[in-house]
Amino acid sequence: MSSTASGVSAKTAEVVICGAGIAGVAAAYHLAVRRGIRDVILVDERPPLSLTSDKSAECYRNWWPGPGDAMVSLMNRSIDLLEDLARESGDVFRMNRRGYLFATADPDRVPLFAARAREAAELGAGPARFHSTPTSDYEPAPAEGFDHPLTGSDVITDTSLIRRHFPYLAPDTLALLHARRCGWFSGQQLGMYLLERARESGVRLLEGRVEAVDSTGGRVRSVAVSTRGGTQTISTRCFVSAAGPYSARVAALLGVKLPLLCERHAKFAFNDVLGAVPRHAPLLIWTDPIRLPWSDDDRRELAASAEHRCLLDEFPAGVHGRPEGGRDSPVVLLIWTYDVEPVEPRFPIEVDPAYPEILVRGMSRIVPALGAYASRLPRGVVDGGYYTKTGENRLLAGPLPVEGAYVIGALSGYGLMSANGAADLLADHISGRPLPAYAPAFSLARYDDPAYRALLDDWGDSGQL
Numbered sequence: 001m002s003s004t005a006s007g008v009s010a011k012t013a014e015v016v017i018c019g020a021g022i023a024g025v026a027a028a029y030h031l032a033v034r035r036g037i038r039d040v041i042l043v044d045e046r047p048p049l050s051l052t053s054d055k056s057a058e059c060y061r062n063w064w065p066g067p068g069d070a071m072v073s074l075m076n077r078s079i080d081l082l083e084d085l086a087r088e089s090g091d092v093f094r095m096n097r098r099g100y101l102f103a104t105a106d107p108d109r110v111p112l113f114a115a116r117a118r119e120a121a122e123l124g125a126g127p128a129r130f131h132s133t134p135t136s137d138y139e140p141a142p143a144e145g146f147d148h149p150l151t152g153s154d155v156i157t158d159t160s161l162i163r164r165h166f167p168y169l170a171p172d173t174l175a176l177l178h179a180r181r182c183g184w185f186s187g188q189q190l191g192m193y194l195l196e197r198a199r200e201s202g203v204r205l206l207e208g209r210v211e212a213v214d215s216t217g218g219r220v221r222s223v224a225v226s227t228r229g230g231t232q233t234i235s236t237r238c239f240v241s242a243a244g245p246y247s248a249r250v251a252a253l254l255g256v257k258l259p260l261l262c263e264r265h266a267k268f269a270f271n272d273v274l275g276a277v278p279r280h281a282p283l284l285i286w287t288d289p290i291r292l293p294w295s296d297d298d299r300r301e302l303a304a305s306a307e308h309r310c311l312l313d314e315f316p317a318g319v320h321g322r323p324e325g326g327r328d329s330p331v332v333l334l335i336w337t338y339d340v341e342p343v344e345p346r347f348p349i350e351v352d353p354a355y356p357e358i359l360v361r362g363m364s365r366i367v368p369a370l371g372a373y374a375s376r377l378p379r380g381v382v383d384g385g386y387y388t389k390t391g392e393n394r395l396l397a398g399p400l401p402v403e404g405a406y407v408i409g410a411l412s413g414y415g416l417m418s419a420n421g422a423a424d425l426l427a428d429h430i431s432g433r434p435l436p437a438y439a440p441a442f443s444l445a446r447y448d449d450p451a452y453r454a455l456l457d458d459w460g461d462s463g464q465l
Ligand SMILES: Cc1cc2nc3c(=O)[nH]c(=O)nc-3n(C[C@H](O)[C@H](O)[C@H](O)COP(=O)(O)OP(=O)(O)OC[C@H]3O[C@@H](n4cnc5c(N)ncnc54)[C@H](O)[C@@H]3O)c2cc1C
Pocket: 018, 019, 020, 021, 022, 023, 024, 043, 044, 045, 046, 047, 048, 049, 050, 051, 052, 053, 054, 055, 056, 057, 058, 059, 060, 208, 209, 210, 211, 242, 243, 244, 245, 246, 247, 250, 265, 266, 267, 383, 384, 385, 386, 387, 408, 409, 410, 411, 412, 413, 414, 415, 416, 417, 418
């Protein structure tokens, strides 16, 4: 086998992975480094980690709803693996555990926070603690470090305690839910670390596009890759689709239909020169629907504009944001998806020019000091991509109905946090190891189960922020 400008020239491989986003890179790492499969080729037509995997807000959480405990179990496993990786690498990807802080000013939502904390405890996210007096022993999260022992959640309903620990939040905040085994890290650093370790264990990168998979006789036989130097055909008995927003297209090469959809999601990063969001803050999430704050003049102008009148309507819950970078960084990152219509993935993505203003105004509901930017919007960077997901927002990691073919995909808005758990599960499938109890919840075959299909009709909260 000889190296070429496009990476490798290979006639055979034990495993061919299509896609070097976080899913493909994590799959290569778990197969090569943790399962000892040496002959893995990772194919991508783009530079590794450059399509969806560098657009993420890079947060993680073990905070997921049911039905069942599969999501929490998979995510706990993924976070265990992330913590192992942080430990062994000297935390090259700067993982913290500041938590997710959900906030409400709606009295009706306050009991829901308590119910959610209890439900999460039952699902395995960790214990629920309640703080309803000014002297309660709520413990804030440290700004740095990934292995603080608190898990589960704290529900704070005493407003003086809220004010004492979170003076920068809206003064009418009535309750907080602080989910603890949550935080963020550098997704690019994580991906590069996994890729380097995988390459040290023999994984080869091939720059090119997977154009065809020969599955004559119902089993994988070879993969055709178009490269700058022409088409290479790689004989293999194992093919993994890790194609992100193109997963359905790649599965179709095998005659398999995946039940996937894509939603557009974007983030806005800007310099918070006024210091509205403290540098030590956790991820802040407003859980009430809101109307954007406008001046009377703005309101009149918007009401007169057919195009912009909708900015006076109520927006859905879920605006969120966090400080980004080290202590000296001024950057704040905001996200809010209020339009979740499925779309065809197209790159580069188009984002509403009004998005930064909507975000800043929306986020000023939870951090009022951000309102100072509303009249003079700071310059910043908007970028985004697609959440590629199943209808119920549960990922796919397991075999496809063609012998030797597998998928790791539908990682939705949680691919950075789940990639290690999903790749670990995929590697168990491929290496024939015993599977964890949650494996069926992430297999494509779950849709063949009538009981599961019945659940889909009445799924409830998908856990998407
Ligand atoms: C705005 C936004 C915020 C997000 N925030 C978070 C967050 O806070 N936490 C979190 O965990 N996740 C978050 N996510 C989700 C996360 O980014 C994704 O789940 C993850 O990046 C998906 O990774 P992937 O490897 O499946 O896909 P991708 O990164 O898109 O990689 C797929 C790769 O496959 C390649 N490919 C496709 N078809 C072919 C082919 N035929 N031949 C060769 N190569 C091919 C592509 O070139 C691409 O490189 C966010 C996403 C967005 C858009």
